[in-house]
Amino acid sequence: xxxxxxxxxxxxxxxxxxxxxxxxxxxxxxxxxxxxxxxxxxxxxxxxxxxxxxxxxxxxxxxxxxxxxxxxxxxxxxxxxxxxxxxxxxxxxxxxxxxxxxxxxxxxxxxxxxxxxxxxxxxxxxxxxxxxxxxxxxxxxxxxxxxxxxxxxxxxxxxxxxxxxxxxxxxxxxxxxxxxxxxxxxxxxxxxxxxxxxxxxxxxxxxxxxxxxxxxxxxxxxxxxxxxxxxxxx
Amino acid sequence: xxxxxxxxxxxxxxxxxxxxxxxxxxxxxxxxxxxxxxxxxxxxxxxxxxxxxxxxxxxxxxxxxxxxxxxxxxxxxxxxxxxxxxxxxxxxxxxxxxxxxxxxxxxxxxxxxxxxxxxxxxxxxxxxxxxxxxxxxxxxxxxxxxxxxxxxxxxxxxxxxxxxxxxxxxxxxxxxxxxxxxxxxxxxxx
Numbered sequence: 174x175x176x177x178x179x180x181x182x183x184x185x186x187x188x189x190x191x192x193x194x195x196x197x198x199x200x201x202x203x204x205x206x207x208x209x210x211x212x213x214x215x216x217x218x219x220x221x222x223x224x225x226x227x228x229x230x231x232x233x234x235x236x237x238x239x240x241x242x243x244x245x246x247x248x249x250x251x252x253x254x255x256x257x258x259x260x261x262x263x264x265x266x267x268x269x270x271x272x273x274x275x276x277x278x279x280x281x282x283x284x285x286x287x288x289x290x291x292x293x294x295x296x297x298x299x300x301x302x303x304x305x306x307x308x309x310x311x312x313x314x315x316x317x318x319x320x321x322x323x324x325x326x327x328x329x330x331x332x333x334x335x336x337x338x339x340x341x342x343x344x345x346x347x348x349x350x351x352x353x354x355x356x357x358x359x360x361x362x363x364x365x366x367x368x369x370x371x372x373x374x375x376x377x378x379x380x381x382x383x384x385x386x387x388x389x390x391x392x393x394x395x396x397x398x399x400x401x402x403x404x405x406x407x
Numbered sequence: 408x409x410x411x412x413x414x415x416x417x418x419x420x421x422x423x424x425x426x427x428x429x430x431x432x433x434x435x436x437x438x439x440x441x442x443x444x445x446x447x448x449x450x451x452x453x454x455x456x457x458x459x460x461x462x463x464x465x466x467x468x469x470x471x472x473x474x475x476x477x478x479x480x481x482x483x484x485x486x487x488x489x490x491x492x493x494x495x496x497x498x499x500x501x502x503x504x505x506x507x508x509x510x511x512x513x514x515x516x517x518x519x520x521x522x523x524x525x526x527x528x529x530x531x532x533x534x535x536x537x538x539x540x541x542x543x544x545x546x547x548x549x550x551x552x553x554x555x556x557x558x559x560x561x562x563x564x565x566x567x568x569x570x571x572x573x574x575x576x577x578x579x580x581x582x583x584x585x586x587x588x589x590x591x592x593x594x595x596x597x
Contacts, residue, residue, distance in 0.1 A: 291586045298579050351580030354573060359587045 181235045181242070184217035184227045191216065195238050200382070204263040205230055205256070226253040232393070233260065237385050246396050254397055255325065258318045261394070264386055265310040272379045273303050279372035283356075286364040295355075302348045309345050313390075321394070324401040335398040344387065349380045409436040410518060413456035416484055417442050417465060421503070425460070425484075428507050434515060444468065448557060451477045452564045458482060458514050460501060463489050470496040476534045480517035529572050536590060538565040542578055543585040 182191055188211050192199055202209070207230075211219045220227040229252050235242055280299050284292035320333045353376050356369060412435040416422050422440050429437060438454050441447065444465050451459070451473070458480045459473070470481050483494055486503035494500050498517035501510050531539065534555075541551040548566075552559045570576050575584055585591045 287587075294586050295583055298583050301579060348577050348580060351575045351577050354575050355580060355583050355587070358574070359584055361587070 181239070182216070182231055184220075184231060185215055187213055188216050188219045189213060191234065195234075197378070197381075198234055198237060200267075201233065201237060204260055204267055205233060206259075206263075226256055228252040229254065229256045233389065236389060236393070243392055246400070249393055249397050250400060257394060257397070258321055261386075261390070262314065262318065265314065268379070268383070268386075269307060269310065272375070272382070273306065276372055276375045276379065277303070279368040279375065282366075282368040283360070283364050283372065286366075287361070298348075298355075299352065302352070305348075306345050309343070317394075321398055321401075324398065324405060327405065329405045335395055335402060338398075339391065339395060342387075342391065346380045346383045346387070349376050349383070352376060353380070410434060410457040411436050411438055411455065412458045412460060412514065413438045413450070413454065414440040414484070415442075415444055415447065415459065415461040415465070416440065417462070421484075421486065425510075428510060432507075432511055434511060446558075447473075448477075449561050451479060452561055458517055460484050460514065462486075463493055463497070472533065474498070476532045480514075482514055482517050531569060531572060535565050535569050535572075538562055539569055539581055539585055540590055542566070543582040543591050545578075 188207075192202075206225050207219060207223045214222075216230065217227045220230050232244055232248070232252055236244065277299060280296055284296040286292075287295055316333055317335075317338055320330060320335070323330045353373065356373060356376075360369065412429070414422055414425055414437070416425070426437060426440075429435060435458070438456055441450055444461065444467055447466075447468060455477075456479055460482045461484060463483045463485065464487060473479060474481050480498045481496075482499040482501055483489065483497040484501050484503075485494070499513045501513050505513070537555055538551055541554050546554065548559050548562045552562045555562070569581065573581070573584055575581050582591075
Protein backbone atom coordinates (compact mmCIF):
# COMPACT_ATOMS: atom_id res chain seq x y z
CA UNK A 174 0.00 0.00 0.00
CA UNK A 175 2.78 2.38 0.91
CA UNK A 176 4.27 1.77 -2.49
CA UNK A 177 1.05 2.66 -4.21
CA UNK A 178 0.61 5.81 -2.16
CA UNK A 179 3.97 7.18 -3.17
CA UNK A 180 3.07 6.65 -6.81
CA UNK A 181 -0.35 8.32 -6.69
CA UNK A 182 -0.75 11.38 -8.88
CA UNK A 183 -0.43 14.85 -7.41
CA UNK A 184 -2.18 18.03 -8.46
CA UNK A 185 1.02 19.84 -9.45
CA UNK A 186 1.80 17.43 -12.28
CA UNK A 187 1.00 18.42 -15.83
CA UNK A 188 -2.25 16.85 -17.01
CA UNK A 189 -0.57 15.96 -20.30
CA UNK A 190 2.10 13.95 -18.42
CA UNK A 191 -0.62 12.02 -16.64
CA UNK A 192 -2.29 11.14 -19.94
CA UNK A 193 1.00 10.25 -21.64
CA UNK A 194 1.82 7.85 -18.84
CA UNK A 195 -1.70 6.36 -18.75
CA UNK A 196 -3.46 6.94 -22.08
CA UNK A 197 -6.52 5.01 -20.97
CA UNK A 198 -7.36 7.94 -18.64
CA UNK A 199 -8.19 9.94 -21.74
CA UNK A 200 -11.64 8.33 -21.90
CA UNK A 201 -12.31 9.63 -18.37
CA UNK A 202 -11.76 13.30 -19.12
CA UNK A 203 -15.05 14.01 -20.87
CA UNK A 204 -16.95 12.05 -18.26
CA UNK A 205 -15.29 14.16 -15.59
CA UNK A 206 -16.12 17.38 -17.41
CA UNK A 207 -12.71 18.27 -18.84
CA UNK A 208 -12.23 19.10 -22.52
CA UNK A 209 -9.12 18.46 -24.55
CA UNK A 210 -6.81 21.34 -25.47
CA UNK A 211 -5.51 21.78 -21.93
CA UNK A 212 -1.98 22.50 -23.17
CA UNK A 213 0.78 22.25 -20.59
CA UNK A 214 -1.22 23.34 -17.60
CA UNK A 215 -1.13 21.50 -14.29
CA UNK A 216 -3.88 19.16 -13.14
CA UNK A 217 -4.97 21.63 -10.46
CA UNK A 218 -5.09 24.48 -12.98
CA UNK A 219 -7.11 22.58 -15.57
CA UNK A 220 -9.53 21.26 -12.94
CA UNK A 221 -10.12 24.71 -11.54
CA UNK A 222 -10.87 26.31 -14.89
CA UNK A 223 -13.20 23.41 -15.76
CA UNK A 224 -15.07 23.63 -12.47
CA UNK A 225 -13.97 20.14 -11.38
CA UNK A 226 -12.78 19.45 -7.84
CA UNK A 227 -9.09 18.53 -8.08
CA UNK A 228 -9.16 16.00 -5.26
CA UNK A 229 -12.16 14.27 -6.75
CA UNK A 230 -10.50 14.19 -10.16
CA UNK A 231 -7.33 12.65 -8.69
CA UNK A 232 -9.30 10.16 -6.65
CA UNK A 233 -10.99 8.78 -9.77
CA UNK A 234 -7.75 8.79 -11.82
CA UNK A 235 -5.89 6.98 -9.06
CA UNK A 236 -8.58 4.33 -8.76
CA UNK A 237 -8.49 3.78 -12.51
CA UNK A 238 -4.72 3.49 -12.64
CA UNK A 239 -3.73 1.56 -9.52
CA UNK A 240 -5.46 -1.76 -9.11
CA UNK A 241 -4.74 -2.23 -5.44
CA UNK A 242 -5.58 1.32 -4.42
CA UNK A 243 -8.61 1.50 -2.13
CA UNK A 244 -9.20 5.04 -0.88
CA UNK A 245 -9.71 5.27 2.89
CA UNK A 246 -13.00 6.47 4.30
CA UNK A 247 -11.14 9.52 5.59
CA UNK A 248 -9.93 10.31 2.09
CA UNK A 249 -13.44 9.91 0.70
CA UNK A 250 -15.03 12.09 3.37
CA UNK A 251 -12.30 14.70 2.98
CA UNK A 252 -13.07 15.13 -0.70
CA UNK A 253 -15.81 17.20 -2.28
CA UNK A 254 -18.05 14.51 -3.73
CA UNK A 255 -20.66 16.66 -5.46
CA UNK A 256 -19.19 15.55 -8.77
CA UNK A 257 -19.69 11.83 -8.07
CA UNK A 258 -23.27 11.30 -9.24
CA UNK A 259 -22.88 13.44 -12.40
CA UNK A 260 -19.72 11.47 -13.17
CA UNK A 261 -21.47 8.11 -12.72
CA UNK A 262 -24.40 9.26 -14.87
CA UNK A 263 -22.08 10.42 -17.62
CA UNK A 264 -20.30 7.07 -17.46
CA UNK A 265 -23.60 5.24 -17.90
CA UNK A 266 -24.35 7.34 -20.96
CA UNK A 267 -20.88 6.72 -22.32
CA UNK A 268 -21.25 2.93 -21.98
CA UNK A 269 -24.75 2.80 -23.43
CA UNK A 270 -24.39 5.36 -26.20
CA UNK A 271 -20.77 4.71 -27.25
CA UNK A 272 -19.15 1.50 -26.07
CA UNK A 273 -22.01 -0.99 -26.40
CA UNK A 274 -23.03 0.15 -29.92
CA UNK A 275 -19.40 -0.21 -31.05
CA UNK A 276 -19.33 -3.79 -29.84
CA UNK A 277 -22.72 -4.53 -31.33
CA UNK A 278 -21.59 -3.23 -34.71
CA UNK A 279 -18.72 -5.72 -34.84
CA UNK A 280 -20.80 -8.58 -33.45
CA UNK A 281 -23.40 -7.99 -36.15
CA UNK A 282 -20.69 -8.38 -38.78
CA UNK A 283 -19.46 -11.58 -37.11
CA UNK A 284 -23.00 -12.98 -36.80
CA UNK A 285 -23.51 -12.58 -40.54
CA UNK A 286 -20.72 -15.05 -41.13
CA UNK A 287 -22.32 -17.63 -38.86
CA UNK A 288 -25.01 -19.85 -40.29
CA UNK A 289 -28.55 -18.53 -39.85
CA UNK A 290 -29.83 -19.58 -36.47
CA UNK A 291 -26.43 -19.73 -34.77
CA UNK A 292 -25.80 -16.13 -35.83
CA UNK A 293 -29.14 -15.15 -34.34
CA UNK A 294 -28.47 -16.87 -31.02
CA UNK A 295 -25.03 -15.27 -30.94
CA UNK A 296 -26.33 -11.75 -31.49
CA UNK A 297 -29.32 -12.17 -29.22
CA UNK A 298 -26.95 -13.14 -26.41
CA UNK A 299 -25.45 -9.67 -26.69
CA UNK A 300 -28.79 -7.89 -27.10
CA UNK A 301 -30.06 -9.50 -23.90
CA UNK A 302 -26.89 -8.48 -22.13
CA UNK A 303 -27.32 -4.91 -23.33
CA UNK A 304 -30.86 -4.81 -22.00
CA UNK A 305 -29.65 -6.07 -18.63
CA UNK A 306 -26.99 -3.37 -18.47
CA UNK A 307 -29.46 -0.64 -19.40
CA UNK A 308 -31.91 -1.89 -16.75
CA UNK A 309 -29.10 -2.03 -14.19
CA UNK A 310 -28.10 1.58 -14.90
CA UNK A 311 -31.71 2.75 -14.96
CA UNK A 312 -32.32 1.29 -11.53
CA UNK A 313 -29.34 3.22 -10.17
CA UNK A 314 -30.47 6.44 -11.83
CA UNK A 315 -34.05 6.10 -10.55
CA UNK A 316 -33.40 4.78 -7.02
CA UNK A 317 -29.86 5.32 -5.87
CA UNK A 318 -28.78 8.62 -7.37
CA UNK A 319 -31.86 10.61 -6.22
CA UNK A 320 -31.27 9.17 -2.74
CA UNK A 321 -27.72 10.52 -2.77
CA UNK A 322 -28.85 13.89 -4.11
CA UNK A 323 -31.40 14.13 -1.30
CA UNK A 324 -28.82 13.25 1.35
CA UNK A 325 -26.35 15.74 -0.02
CA UNK A 326 -29.03 18.40 0.13
CA UNK A 327 -29.48 17.51 3.78
CA UNK A 328 -32.83 15.80 3.29
CA UNK A 329 -33.77 12.62 5.02
CA UNK A 330 -35.62 10.15 2.84
CA UNK A 331 -36.42 6.91 4.57
CA UNK A 332 -37.70 4.99 1.57
CA UNK A 333 -34.31 3.78 0.36
CA UNK A 334 -31.17 2.67 2.17
CA UNK A 335 -27.78 2.02 0.62
CA UNK A 336 -27.59 -1.43 2.23
CA UNK A 337 -30.25 -2.49 -0.28
CA UNK A 338 -27.90 -1.44 -3.02
CA UNK A 339 -25.11 -3.84 -2.07
CA UNK A 340 -27.54 -6.72 -1.69
CA UNK A 341 -28.87 -6.32 -5.20
CA UNK A 342 -25.82 -4.95 -6.99
CA UNK A 343 -25.06 -7.64 -9.54
CA UNK A 344 -21.90 -7.72 -11.55
CA UNK A 345 -22.37 -6.57 -15.11
CA UNK A 346 -19.01 -7.69 -16.52
CA UNK A 347 -19.57 -11.45 -16.13
CA UNK A 348 -21.35 -11.94 -19.42
CA UNK A 349 -18.67 -9.95 -21.23
CA UNK A 350 -16.14 -12.54 -20.07
CA UNK A 351 -18.45 -15.26 -21.41
CA UNK A 352 -18.58 -13.43 -24.71
CA UNK A 353 -14.79 -13.15 -24.85
CA UNK A 354 -14.39 -16.87 -24.29
CA UNK A 355 -16.96 -17.68 -26.95
CA UNK A 356 -15.30 -15.34 -29.43
CA UNK A 357 -11.69 -16.33 -29.16
CA UNK A 358 -12.11 -19.98 -28.23
CA UNK A 359 -15.20 -21.26 -29.93
CA UNK A 360 -16.00 -19.24 -33.04
CA UNK A 361 -15.47 -21.30 -36.19
CA UNK A 362 -12.29 -20.35 -38.10
CA UNK A 363 -14.18 -18.93 -41.08
CA UNK A 364 -15.24 -15.85 -39.10
CA UNK A 365 -11.65 -14.93 -38.31
CA UNK A 366 -11.49 -11.39 -39.65
CA UNK A 367 -10.65 -7.91 -38.39
CA UNK A 368 -14.01 -7.63 -36.67
CA UNK A 369 -12.95 -10.34 -34.25
CA UNK A 370 -9.82 -8.47 -33.18
CA UNK A 371 -11.68 -5.17 -32.95
CA UNK A 372 -14.43 -6.59 -30.85
CA UNK A 373 -12.09 -8.48 -28.53
CA UNK A 374 -10.22 -5.25 -27.91
CA UNK A 375 -13.47 -3.33 -27.36
CA UNK A 376 -14.83 -5.94 -24.96
CA UNK A 377 -11.61 -6.10 -22.97
CA UNK A 378 -11.49 -2.35 -22.50
CA UNK A 379 -15.20 -2.12 -21.63
CA UNK A 380 -14.85 -4.98 -19.16
CA UNK A 381 -11.92 -3.21 -17.46
CA UNK A 382 -13.81 0.06 -17.40
CA UNK A 383 -16.93 -1.55 -15.91
CA UNK A 384 -14.85 -3.24 -13.21
CA UNK A 385 -13.55 0.17 -12.13
CA UNK A 386 -17.04 1.61 -12.38
CA UNK A 387 -18.37 -1.09 -10.05
CA UNK A 388 -15.40 -0.51 -7.76
CA UNK A 389 -16.15 3.22 -7.55
CA UNK A 390 -19.79 2.49 -6.74
CA UNK A 391 -19.04 -0.12 -4.11
CA UNK A 392 -15.89 1.27 -2.50
CA UNK A 393 -16.43 5.01 -2.80
CA UNK A 394 -20.12 5.70 -3.30
CA UNK A 395 -21.38 3.17 -0.71
CA UNK A 396 -19.08 4.30 2.18
CA UNK A 397 -19.94 7.91 1.37
CA UNK A 398 -23.69 7.28 1.42
CA UNK A 399 -23.43 5.20 4.61
CA UNK A 400 -21.75 8.14 6.27
CA UNK A 401 -24.35 10.61 4.97
CA UNK A 402 -27.20 8.36 6.10
CA UNK A 403 -25.73 8.10 9.61
CA UNK A 404 -25.02 11.82 9.82
CA UNK A 405 -28.53 12.76 8.83
CA UNK A 406 -30.17 10.34 11.27
CA UNK A 407 -28.25 11.61 14.30
CA UNK B 408 0.34 -38.29 -1.63
CA UNK B 409 -1.88 -41.24 -0.74
CA UNK B 410 -4.46 -42.36 -3.29
CA UNK B 411 -8.05 -42.35 -2.13
CA UNK B 412 -9.84 -45.68 -2.11
CA UNK B 413 -13.61 -46.05 -1.87
CA UNK B 414 -15.02 -49.48 -1.02
CA UNK B 415 -18.61 -50.13 -2.07
CA UNK B 416 -19.81 -53.37 -0.54
CA UNK B 417 -22.96 -54.34 1.36
CA UNK B 418 -21.40 -57.01 3.61
CA UNK B 419 -20.08 -55.56 6.82
CA UNK B 420 -17.89 -58.59 7.44
CA UNK B 421 -16.16 -58.17 4.10
CA UNK B 422 -15.74 -54.42 4.51
CA UNK B 423 -14.22 -54.86 7.97
CA UNK B 424 -11.98 -57.63 6.63
CA UNK B 425 -10.73 -55.41 3.81
CA UNK B 426 -10.14 -52.55 6.21
CA UNK B 427 -8.02 -54.82 8.41
CA UNK B 428 -6.05 -56.07 5.41
CA UNK B 429 -5.42 -52.56 4.10
CA UNK B 430 -4.84 -50.98 7.49
CA UNK B 431 -1.07 -50.94 7.67
CA UNK B 432 -0.24 -50.05 4.08
CA UNK B 433 0.82 -46.54 3.07
CA UNK B 434 -0.36 -46.41 -0.51
CA UNK B 435 -4.09 -45.90 -0.08
CA UNK B 436 -6.21 -43.76 2.15
CA UNK B 437 -9.49 -45.51 2.90
CA UNK B 438 -12.57 -43.36 2.53
CA UNK B 439 -15.70 -44.10 4.57
CA UNK B 440 -17.15 -47.14 2.72
CA UNK B 441 -20.52 -47.15 0.97
CA UNK B 442 -22.98 -49.93 1.61
CA UNK B 443 -25.01 -49.44 -1.56
CA UNK B 444 -24.33 -48.06 -5.02
CA UNK B 445 -27.51 -46.03 -4.99
CA UNK B 446 -25.96 -42.58 -4.75
CA UNK B 447 -22.61 -43.57 -6.09
CA UNK B 448 -22.18 -40.72 -8.58
CA UNK B 449 -22.93 -38.12 -5.92
CA UNK B 450 -20.49 -39.78 -3.57
CA UNK B 451 -17.76 -39.89 -6.21
CA UNK B 452 -18.29 -36.21 -7.01
CA UNK B 453 -18.17 -35.34 -3.33
CA UNK B 454 -15.11 -37.32 -2.22
CA UNK B 455 -13.22 -37.79 -5.50
CA UNK B 456 -11.74 -41.27 -4.98
CA UNK B 457 -8.86 -42.44 -7.20
CA UNK B 458 -9.90 -46.07 -6.99
CA UNK B 459 -13.28 -47.62 -6.53
CA UNK B 460 -13.37 -51.17 -5.18
CA UNK B 461 -16.88 -52.35 -5.82
CA UNK B 462 -18.94 -55.51 -5.83
CA UNK B 463 -20.07 -55.85 -9.48
CA UNK B 464 -23.35 -57.40 -8.37
CA UNK B 465 -24.56 -54.22 -6.71
CA UNK B 466 -23.33 -51.78 -9.34
CA UNK B 467 -26.31 -50.63 -11.34
CA UNK B 468 -24.46 -47.97 -13.34
CA UNK B 469 -22.31 -48.50 -16.37
CA UNK B 470 -18.66 -49.12 -15.40
CA UNK B 471 -17.39 -47.40 -18.54
CA UNK B 472 -19.44 -44.32 -17.73
CA UNK B 473 -18.01 -44.15 -14.21
CA UNK B 474 -14.48 -44.53 -15.48
CA UNK B 475 -14.74 -41.98 -18.23
CA UNK B 476 -16.90 -39.51 -16.40
CA UNK B 477 -15.08 -39.36 -13.11
CA UNK B 478 -11.57 -40.47 -14.03
CA UNK B 479 -11.69 -43.09 -11.35
CA UNK B 480 -10.14 -46.56 -11.60
CA UNK B 481 -12.84 -49.18 -11.03
CA UNK B 482 -11.80 -52.52 -9.54
CA UNK B 483 -14.22 -55.40 -9.09
CA UNK B 484 -14.51 -57.08 -5.69
CA UNK B 485 -15.51 -60.66 -6.37
CA UNK B 486 -16.62 -63.36 -3.94
CA UNK B 487 -19.58 -64.79 -5.80
CA UNK B 488 -19.95 -65.94 -9.37
CA UNK B 489 -19.69 -63.02 -11.79
CA UNK B 490 -19.73 -63.42 -15.57
CA UNK B 491 -16.36 -63.07 -17.20
CA UNK B 492 -17.83 -60.62 -19.73
CA UNK B 493 -18.89 -58.27 -16.95
CA UNK B 494 -15.43 -58.25 -15.38
CA UNK B 495 -13.79 -57.25 -18.66
CA UNK B 496 -15.02 -53.68 -18.24
CA UNK B 497 -13.16 -53.27 -14.94
CA UNK B 498 -9.62 -51.97 -14.45
CA UNK B 499 -8.80 -54.93 -12.21
CA UNK B 500 -10.32 -57.78 -10.21
CA UNK B 501 -9.76 -58.47 -6.52
CA UNK B 502 -10.79 -61.97 -5.46
CA UNK B 503 -11.83 -62.56 -1.90
CA UNK B 504 -9.14 -65.24 -1.49
CA UNK B 505 -6.33 -62.99 -2.73
CA UNK B 506 -3.58 -62.26 -0.23
CA UNK B 507 -2.76 -58.82 1.10
CA UNK B 508 0.11 -58.18 -1.33
CA UNK B 509 -1.92 -59.22 -4.36
CA UNK B 510 -4.85 -57.01 -3.35
CA UNK B 511 -2.66 -53.93 -2.96
CA UNK B 512 -0.84 -54.75 -6.18
CA UNK B 513 -4.11 -55.12 -8.12
CA UNK B 514 -5.40 -51.78 -6.82
CA UNK B 515 -2.09 -50.05 -7.61
CA UNK B 516 -2.01 -51.45 -11.14
CA UNK B 517 -5.49 -50.06 -11.84
CA UNK B 518 -4.34 -46.49 -11.12
CA UNK B 519 -2.45 -45.64 -14.33
CA UNK B 520 -5.56 -46.46 -16.35
CA UNK B 521 -7.41 -43.66 -14.58
CA UNK B 522 -4.49 -41.26 -14.94
CA UNK B 523 -4.35 -41.94 -18.64
CA UNK B 524 -8.01 -41.09 -18.94
CA UNK B 525 -7.71 -37.84 -17.02
CA UNK B 526 -5.43 -36.34 -19.66
CA UNK B 527 -7.17 -33.96 -22.02
CA UNK B 528 -9.46 -33.05 -19.16
CA UNK B 529 -10.58 -29.79 -20.74
CA UNK B 530 -12.96 -31.62 -22.99
CA UNK B 531 -16.45 -31.92 -21.61
CA UNK B 532 -17.34 -35.42 -20.42
CA UNK B 533 -20.47 -37.17 -21.61
CA UNK B 534 -22.35 -36.30 -18.43
CA UNK B 535 -21.26 -32.66 -18.55
CA UNK B 536 -22.35 -32.45 -22.16
CA UNK B 537 -25.73 -33.94 -21.23
CA UNK B 538 -26.15 -31.35 -18.46
CA UNK B 539 -25.12 -28.56 -20.82
CA UNK B 540 -27.63 -29.62 -23.46
CA UNK B 541 -30.45 -29.65 -20.90
CA UNK B 542 -29.43 -26.24 -19.52
CA UNK B 543 -29.19 -24.75 -22.99
CA UNK B 544 -32.85 -25.61 -23.50
CA UNK B 545 -33.70 -23.29 -20.65
CA UNK B 546 -34.22 -25.88 -17.93
CA UNK B 547 -33.58 -25.11 -14.27
CA UNK B 548 -31.11 -27.12 -12.18
CA UNK B 549 -34.03 -29.05 -10.71
CA UNK B 550 -35.49 -29.87 -14.12
CA UNK B 551 -32.08 -30.99 -15.39
CA UNK B 552 -31.66 -33.19 -12.32
CA UNK B 553 -35.04 -34.82 -12.95
CA UNK B 554 -34.34 -35.31 -16.65
CA UNK B 555 -30.99 -37.01 -16.01
CA UNK B 556 -32.08 -38.81 -12.86
CA UNK B 557 -29.39 -37.30 -10.62
CA UNK B 558 -29.52 -34.92 -7.65
CA UNK B 559 -29.56 -31.13 -7.95
CA UNK B 560 -26.24 -31.13 -6.12
CA UNK B 561 -24.71 -33.27 -8.87
CA UNK B 562 -26.05 -30.92 -11.54
CA UNK B 563 -24.46 -27.96 -9.74
CA UNK B 564 -21.11 -29.77 -9.55
CA UNK B 565 -21.27 -30.54 -13.27
CA UNK B 566 -22.08 -26.90 -13.98
CA UNK B 567 -19.06 -25.77 -12.00
CA UNK B 568 -16.87 -28.12 -14.03
CA UNK B 569 -18.39 -26.94 -17.31
CA UNK B 570 -17.71 -23.30 -16.36
CA UNK B 571 -14.19 -24.15 -15.27
CA UNK B 572 -13.46 -25.81 -18.60
CA UNK B 573 -15.16 -23.40 -20.99
CA UNK B 574 -14.75 -20.13 -19.07
CA UNK B 575 -18.47 -19.46 -19.64
CA UNK B 576 -20.73 -18.82 -16.64
CA UNK B 577 -24.12 -17.69 -17.87
CA UNK B 578 -26.75 -20.05 -19.25
CA UNK B 579 -27.20 -17.75 -22.25
CA UNK B 580 -23.46 -18.02 -22.95
CA UNK B 581 -23.55 -21.80 -22.58
CA UNK B 582 -26.38 -21.95 -25.08
CA UNK B 583 -24.26 -20.11 -27.64
CA UNK B 584 -21.40 -22.50 -26.86
CA UNK B 585 -23.67 -25.53 -27.31
CA UNK B 586 -24.88 -24.28 -30.67
CA UNK B 587 -21.42 -23.41 -31.96
CA UNK B 588 -20.28 -26.91 -31.05
CA UNK B 589 -23.32 -28.55 -32.63
CA UNK B 590 -24.38 -30.04 -29.32
CA UNK B 591 -27.92 -28.88 -29.85
CA UNK B 592 -29.67 -28.19 -33.07
CA UNK B 593 -32.01 -25.36 -33.80
CA UNK B 594 -35.16 -27.35 -33.15
CA UNK B 595 -34.09 -27.89 -29.53
CA UNK B 596 -34.41 -24.18 -28.86
CA UNK B 597 -37.74 -22.63 -28.17
